[in-house]
Amino acid sequence: MTRRQYVLFALLIGVVAPALLLAVGWWQVDGPGAKPKTAPLPLAISEMDFSLSDHEGNPVGPATLIGRPSMVFFGFTFCPDICPTTLADISGWLNLLGADADSMNTVFITVDPARDTAAAMAEYVSYFHPAIRGWTGPDAEIAKAAADFRVKFERVPTEGNGYTMNHTASVFLFDATGRFVSTIDYHEPREVAVPKIRRAFGQQNEVQG
Secondary structure: OOHHHHHHHHHHHHHHHHHHHHHHHHHHHOOOOOOOOOOOOOOOHHHOOOOEEEOOOOEEOHHHHOOOOEEEEEEOOOOOOHHHHHHHHHHHHHHHHHHHHHHOEEEEEEOOOOOOOHHHHHHHHOOOOOOEEEEEOOHHHHHHHHHHHOOOEEEEEEHHHEEEEEEOOOEEEEOOOOOEEEEEOOOOOHHHHHHHHHHHHOOOOOOOO
């Protein structure tokens, strides 16, 4: 190999090797070889610390959820689609649970307390299953609750000086001790959702009908 060939070979290796390393890195981090990214799990309810009030003005917090299985969803009353759809789904799941629905805490926590007063929450949850309770409170306490549940939310400006809220759309399930059981994803079919809910009761019943 001549000096010229050696130099060209070295230059080629100098270009190809870093590119190859970058390609391997992409494959492992963002490409098909990447490990699935998992969201952090909510705390156990017994480890949470926040103070809110329900749609009837009663003080509520983590202790309110201990002693019965719990199903918790974060959203807001001005939500155009995800929240009403999910609460309608939750209402359907509760109907399928029958009498067990009364033995479960089902809570809708607002991420928009500026607009979602107790009165606004009371009106909103009245459109859905009667077991659903609306919770609201000061910004700081809503933020603490969201952090404990590992929920993300942000205010997004819209035209005309308005705003909407982006937020985590999962439904969270806990058993009666406050241990996290599972999540139900947006638009998850009832054939999957209801058995997950029954797991929070310690039941493995399949959906009937």
